[in-house]
Amino acid sequence: MRQSRLLTKTKKEAPSDEVAKNAQLLIQAGYIYKNMAGAYSFLPLGLRVIEKINNIIREEMNSIGGQEMYMPSLQEDRLWKLTDRWSDENVDVWFKSELQAGGQVGFGWTHEEVVTDIMRQYVSSYKDLPFSAYQIQTKFRNEVRAKSGIMRTREFWMKDLYSFCATQEQHDEFYEAAAKAYERIFDRIGIGEKTYKTFASGGAFSKFSHEYQTLAEAGEDIVYVNEKKGIAINEEVLGEADLSELGVTREELVEAKSIEVGNIFSLGTKFSEAIGLTFKDEKGENRPVIMGSYGIGPARSMGTVVDLLSDEKGIVWPESIAPFRVHLVALNTDDQEVKDWADGIYTVLQKEGVEVLYDDRDARPGEKFADSDLLGIPYRVVASRKGKEQGTFEVVTRKTGEVRNLSEEELLADFDDEE
């Protein structure tokens, strides 16, 4: 992608109406645009990051057998009345509307009811179980107060996976596999070290549920952490009985701010019983399906990465989710020979399949470097007059600042190592 053609531009100053670092940097660098409080557009750069995150999530969900599908935002009131989650008294985040043809609809803020209803048609025997299905889809929640940039919005992507099992053993096994997959996801997007599987209250069908909480100053949650034991606990389950069951004491836990990037939850038979999702077991008896739900917010994860990994110069993307792997910066572009040299390596890198953003703009070096730092692409490759004379490109690692001067062959070899 040629930066001169990229539809967004960086700004010299951060927007004054954002305090959250994630929003300040992402807006300043041209990744996102705020349309209203709690509703952001993802511009080409931002969408590339989201897609990378989504693909990592997909790979990990597929690896535990999840099958991707897609369910509508528009949902009829009927199903939600079955679980007593339609009324505004019980659920205060609904966006609702009326059908012109008559009848009420809501914009989905989660999909347990819908997916359970769908599966009634495809589950009839224990032989159909277990399985799991997921989607990456837009949720709507009528938050009274949107805040913290892209961390708490009224419209957002969510990966929501639902598991369907015949027995508690099946469910527990899948739940553990899902927990492992979540850890791999947060590792891969670069926040694994700071992300804790956190014990939270479990609801009617399990002792605990689990939140994935990333320790961060910008967090709006509070968790109690024991780093040595790798355990974190939500204040909901900070009672003596719960703590002793988890094998920790209150004294060894440290209070910390955190961001909830995901959660996994055992649902038991709450939804299957209410909506009538049953199967015949080996004895021919009807039994309700045992379910679980597993959520991750891709945009919130993206914001967490920005909050956690950026420095005073701007964003620092991990390679796994950077919008491009290489930022090719051409200097001395008034010199046609240097320009051709830069164009040449751009073409070669593209041919080699390296994702490259090419700053071919006719701008001064300082501006280009400042923009490059702000954008946070992992490797900056500088093509300049000086470099051309020496036959090398300067390669700067954004995260460490390490500088190397590589020939074209060395450069290509460096970016050739497919993982």
Add this chain to the structure above:
RNA sequence: CGGGGUGUAGCAUAGUGGUAGUGUACUCGGUUUGGGACCGAGUGGUCCGGGUUCGAUUCCCGGCUCCCCGACCA
């Protein structure tokens, strides 16, 4: 939803009851080219509604917006 703050050009900001200023961005001309360079010229603005006033961007009332704190977040 309670409390506090805010609203002036694409962005960031100053100011005044009487022609709205600066930086940046943008356009044009010239110089410049390894860390947001410089000179000159130019385009572009007072959240909405009402009131007071000869005159309101400024004062008053109402609304809306965005941000923050709190509450909320199955």
